[in-house]
Amino acid sequence: IAGITQAPTSQILAAGRRMTLRCTQDMRHNAMYWYRQDLGLGLRLIHYSNTAGTTGKGEVPDGYSVSRANTDDFPLTLASAVPSQTSVYFCASSDSTGGGANVLTFGAGSRLTVL
Amino acid sequence: GQNIDQPTEMTATEGAIVQINCTYQTSGFNGLFWYQQHAGEAPTFLSYNVLDGLEEKGRFSSFLSRSKGYSYLLLKELQMKDSASYLCAVRDRNYQLIWGAGTKLIIKP
Numbered sequence: 001i002a003g004i005t006q007a008p009t010s011q012i013l014a015a016g017r018r019m020t021l022r023c024t025q026d027m028r029h030n031a032m033y034w035y036r037q038d039l040g041l042g043l044r045l046i047h048y049s050n051t052a053g054t055t056g057k058g059e060v061p062d063g064y065s066v067s068r069a070n071t072d073d074f075p076l077t078l079a080s081a082v083p084s085q086t087s088v089y090f091c092a093s094s095d096s097t098g099g100g101a102n103v104l105t106f107g108a109g110s111r112l113t114v115l
Numbered sequence: 116g117q118n119i120d121q122p123t124e125m126t127a128t129e130g131a132i133v134q135i136n137c138t139y140q141t142s143g144f145n146g147l148f149w150y151q152q153h154a155g156e157a158p159t160f161l162s163y164n165v166l167d168g169l170e171e172k173g174r175f176s177s178f179l180s181r182s183k184g185y186s187y188l189l190l191k192e193l194q195m196k197d198s199a200s201y202l203c204a205v206r207d208r209n210y211q212l213i214w215g216a217g218t219k220l221i222i223k224p
Binding site: 040041042043044045058090101102103104105106107108109 | 119123146148150156157158159160163202204206210211212213214215216217
């Protein structure tokens with residue numbers, strides 16, 4: 001593993017089903033993030049975690065939950081998927097949460113289609 | 116509300132220079148970022164500006180004017196591999212990133 005690994009790469013899901021997108025990083029970054037990317041819109045933050053054991057809500061948290069049991073893993077769960085959650089999901093991490101060039105490293109993305 | 120504006124799409128010729136503009140209105144300012152995203156791939160970091168002026172990094176330069184809420188990314192000696200989307204993002208007073216929708220750059224031979 002080098003950087004951030006996301007799984008699955010893509011998934012087609014029936015509405016109402018539960019789905020967990022996995023994210024693992026090996027850089028020992030403190031902060032992790034989940035974004036969704038939709039055509040014509042900027043990346044939108046779903047949830048974030050500044051450090052293991054803590055999580056926070058982003059801009060579009062409804063219908064999603066996260067956990068951060070350790071530094072490396074940050075899974076995103078859709079409890080009951082709806083078609084509006086069809087999107088490309090990116091997990092990202094950064095070394096810190098403050099100022100400076102706090103660069104985000106992104107995973108390759110998970111393309112989710114909810115029918 | 117907070118807003119980042121970028122052109123949706125631009126076309127340029129291989130070997131030429133292109134300037135991609137970004138204007139922003141945010142609650143506070145703690146830095147501006149440019150990321151590159153090839154189709155179907157993850158965004159990757161290009162540049163960071165927090166003070167006014169020009170930051171140069173090889174063929175890419177980024178400019179910031181905080182008083183005007185304006186930045187641009189300048190790409191010189193364009194190569195076909197520069198065909199990608201370029202994302203502008205501003206970190207607001209709460210250190211949250213606000214992202215523009217991205218500018219799709221098409222390079223023609």
